Amino acid sequence: MSTAAATYDLGTMHGGLRLPARKSASTAKEIQTVPVPKQLVLPIAQHVGEPAHPIVGIGEYVLKGQLIAESDGSLSAPIHASSSGKVVAIEPWPVSRRLGETAPCIIIECDGEDRAVQTAEVRPPFDTLAPESLVQMILQGGIVGLGGAVFPTGQKLMQAATMPLEFLILNGVECEPCISCDDMLMRAHAAEVLGGAQILMHALGVSTCYIAIESDKSEAIAAIVEAKAQLEDDRIVVKQVPTIYPSGGEDQLVQLVTNREVPSGGLPTDVGCVVQNVGTSAAIYRWICEDEPLISRVTTVTGSGINTPMNVEARIGTTVADIIAFAGGYAEQSDHLVIGGPMCGKSVTTDRVPLVKATNCILVVNETRAPGAEQPCIRCGECATVCPIQLLPQQLFWYTCADDEAKLRSHGLTDCIECGCCDLVCPSQIPLTASFRNAKARFQELADEKARAERARLRYESRNERLETEKHSRESELAQQKKDALNAGPSAIDAILKRQKEKQDHNGGDKQ
Ligand code: SF4
Ligand code: SF4
Structure with missing residues (x-):
C-alpha cells in the first residue's frame, strides 16, 4: 500500500x-x-x-x-x-x-x-x-x-x-x-x-x-x-x-x-x-x-511491568485488574500503575479502578521519581523554551506556591495543557505540571462550589417568590370572599366561614 x-x-x-x-x-x-x-x-x-x-x-x-x-x-x-x-x-x-x-x-x-x-426501528441513512x-x-x-x-x-x-x-x-x-x-x-x-x-x-x-x-x-x-x-x-x-x-x-x-x-x-x-x-x-x-x-x-496496556504489552478492545466498566490479567498479568517488577501515558497519565493505587471512556492507556512501570530529588529553580529558562503554549512555567510555579489565583490566571494557567514538557527538561526536577494540575483542579473546585451556591440561591429565591405569590393570591381570595359575604348577608357569612374552616382542616399541616 x-x-x-x-x-x-x-x-x-x-x-x-x-x-x-x-x-x-x-x-x-x-x-x-x-x-x-x-x-x-x-x-x-x-x-x-x-x-x-x-x-x-x-x-x-x-x-x-x-x-x-x-x-x-x-x-x-x-x-x-x-x-x-x-x-x-x-x-x-x-x-x-x-x-x-x-x-x-x-x-x-x-x-x-x-x-x-434489540431495536425494531431502522434508521434512515x-x-x-x-x-x-x-x-x-x-x-x-x-x-x-x-x-x-x-x-x-x-x-x-x-x-x-x-x-x-x-x-x-x-x-x-x-x-x-x-x-x-x-x-x-x-x-x-x-x-x-x-x-x-x-x-x-x-x-x-x-x-x-x-x-x-x-x-x-x-x-x-x-x-x-x-x-x-x-x-x-x-x-x-x-x-x-x-x-x-x-x-x-x-x-x-x-x-x-x-x-x-x-x-x-x-x-x-x-x-x-x-x-x-x-x-x-x-x-x-x-x-x-x-x-x-x-x-x-x-x-493500550503496556510498560515494563506488564507481561504481554498489547492493545485491547475492552468493555467500558471492565476493571483494570481484569484487563491486566488478560494481558498476561504483572511482570515481576511492577511498582507503579498509571492510567494514561507517562506524560499526562494519573497514578492510581489500586487496579480495581474501571476502564472508562477516557482510558487510552494502562501503564505499569518500575521507575518512579526519587522522592526529595527536587532542587530550587536555577532560572535556566529551559521550561519556557519547550512550552508549546509559550507560557513561563517557572513564574507559574512561583505563583502556585504563593496560591496567587489572580497572577496565575493573568499568566495563562488555564491555557496550560498539562503536557509535562517543562517537567521533563527541568534540571531541578521541580514537579511543575503536577503543581499546575492541582492549582487548576482547586480553581475548578472553587468555581463548581460557587456555581452550586448560586444554584442554591436561585432555588431559594424562586421558592420564596412562589410562596409570596401564593400568599397574595390567598389573601385576595379571602378579601373577595369577605366582600361577597357582606353583600350576601349573615347566612352566607356563616356558610363561607364554614367552608374556610373545612379548607383549613383539610390542608392541616400547610403552615407556609
Ligand atoms: S505543562 Fe503547561 S506549562 Fe508545562 S510545558 Fe506543558 S503547557 Fe507549558
Ligand atoms: S527549567 Fe526548572 S530550573 Fe529551569 S527555569 Fe524552569 S523551573 Fe527553573
Missing part, C-alpha cells in the same frame, strides 16, 4: 520535544478483545459536565447497549450497559480522576450471555437527516471525546454549529510515548474512522476533513489512504504531521494542519475548525450506522 496520498503542507508549532516512542511492544500484535468480565463497574461521571442520572434499580436485569443513566443537565452524557446482567449495586467505587478517589458507579454482575438490546437531528442522535449515544478530553461530542457539535466553520480535523496524532490505541484503531478500523468523518461533515456542514497522522505511523497512514480510495471521497485529505510531542494537542494540531492560531482562552471554532479524535469518529460511525452506543474502546 502507498502513503503517497498523504500530504505534508504544514504550519509550525512552538516548543515541544522529540521523545522516544516506546510503542513497538504494544503494536506487535493485532488488537485483542477482552472477554466479558464477571463484573462491570460503570461510573456515572465519565465525561466533562454533570454526572449522568441512574435510571435502573438494584436487582434490575439490563441488556448490552441499554441506557442505564441519563444525561443530566445541559453538559452531560448518558451511560449504557456494556454487557447483560443484573445491577447489584450503585455505590462509590475507586476511580481514576483528579478530584477524589471514589465516585458513584453502577455495578453489574454479568451473566456472560452478552444479550443486546445519515445523509438524509437534518444536521440538528443527527447531532441529537449523537448526544444519545453517550459519545464523548475519546482523546482524553471526554467532552460530550453532541454538545461540542452543537456549540460548533453556531460558528462559521471550514474544516473538520480528525486527530490521529498520538504523540505521547507508550500510547498506541489510535494507531492500532486506524490500522484495524480505517473504514469506521472515515465513515464517522462523513457523518461529522454532514452534521457540521463542512466540506473538508483533514485526517492528521504522525509521519512515523506508516501502517495507519496506509490503511486510511486505502479506505479513502475505496470511499472515493475527495473531501477527505490525509495530512502527515511531524512526530513531536505534544503535536496532538487540539490547538497545536490546528496550527500544524491549517497554520491558524487558536487565540488564548479560545477554541478551534474561533478559527473555523472542529477537532475530533479518530476514536470518537469510529464510535460515531458505530452508533449511527450500527446502532451500538459507546460501550467499549481500544486501550
Whole structure:
C-alpha cells in the first residue's frame, strides 16, 4: 500500500520535544478483545459536565447497549450497559480522576450471555437527516471525546454549529510515548474512522476533513489512504504531521494542519475548525450506522511491568485488574500503575479502578521519581523554551506556591495543557505540571462550589417568590370572599366561614 496520498503542507508549532516512542511492544500484535468480565463497574461521571442520572434499580436485569443513566443537565452524557446482567449495586467505587478517589458507579454482575438490546426501528441513512437531528442522535449515544478530553461530542457539535466553520480535523496524532490505541484503531478500523468523518461533515456542514497522522505511523497512514480510495471521497485529505510531542494537542494540531492560531482562552471554532479524535469518529460511525452506543474502546496496556504489552478492545466498566490479567498479568517488577501515558497519565493505587471512556492507556512501570530529588529553580529558562503554549512555567510555579489565583490566571494557567514538557527538561526536577494540575483542579473546585451556591440561591429565591405569590393570591381570595359575604348577608357569612374552616382542616399541616 502507498502513503503517497498523504500530504505534508504544514504550519509550525512552538516548543515541544522529540521523545522516544516506546510503542513497538504494544503494536506487535493485532488488537485483542477482552472477554466479558464477571463484573462491570460503570461510573456515572465519565465525561466533562454533570454526572449522568441512574435510571435502573438494584436487582434490575439490563441488556448490552441499554441506557442505564441519563444525561443530566445541559453538559452531560448518558451511560449504557456494556454487557447483560443484573445491577447489584450503585455505590462509590475507586476511580481514576483528579478530584477524589471514589465516585458513584453502577455495578453489574454479568451473566456472560452478552444479550443486546434489540431495536425494531431502522434508521434512515445519515445523509438524509437534518444536521440538528443527527447531532441529537449523537448526544444519545453517550459519545464523548475519546482523546482524553471526554467532552460530550453532541454538545461540542452543537456549540460548533453556531460558528462559521471550514474544516473538520480528525486527530490521529498520538504523540505521547507508550500510547498506541489510535494507531492500532486506524490500522484495524480505517473504514469506521472515515465513515464517522462523513457523518461529522454532514452534521457540521463542512466540506473538508483533514485526517492528521504522525509521519512515523506508516501502517495507519496506509490503511486510511486505502479506505479513502475505496470511499472515493475527495473531501477527505490525509495530512502527515511531524512526530513531536505534544503535536496532538487540539490547538497545536490546528496550527500544524491549517497554520491558524487558536487565540488564548479560545477554541478551534474561533478559527473555523472542529477537532475530533479518530476514536470518537469510529464510535460515531458505530452508533449511527450500527446502532451500538459507546460501550467499549481500544486501550493500550503496556510498560515494563506488564507481561504481554498489547492493545485491547475492552468493555467500558471492565476493571483494570481484569484487563491486566488478560494481558498476561504483572511482570515481576511492577511498582507503579498509571492510567494514561507517562506524560499526562494519573497514578492510581489500586487496579480495581474501571476502564472508562477516557482510558487510552494502562501503564505499569518500575521507575518512579526519587522522592526529595527536587532542587530550587536555577532560572535556566529551559521550561519556557519547550512550552508549546509559550507560557513561563517557572513564574507559574512561583505563583502556585504563593496560591496567587489572580497572577496565575493573568499568566495563562488555564491555557496550560498539562503536557509535562517543562517537567521533563527541568534540571531541578521541580514537579511543575503536577503543581499546575492541582492549582487548576482547586480553581475548578472553587468555581463548581460557587456555581452550586448560586444554584442554591436561585432555588431559594424562586421558592420564596412562589410562596409570596401564593400568599397574595390567598389573601385576595379571602378579601373577595369577605366582600361577597357582606353583600350576601349573615347566612352566607356563616356558610363561607364554614367552608374556610373545612379548607383549613383539610390542608392541616400547610403552615407556609
Ligand atoms: S505543562 Fe503547561 S506549562 Fe508545562 S510545558 Fe506543558 S503547557 Fe507549558
Ligand atoms: S527549567 Fe526548572 S530550573 Fe529551569 S527555569 Fe524552569 S523551573 Fe527553573
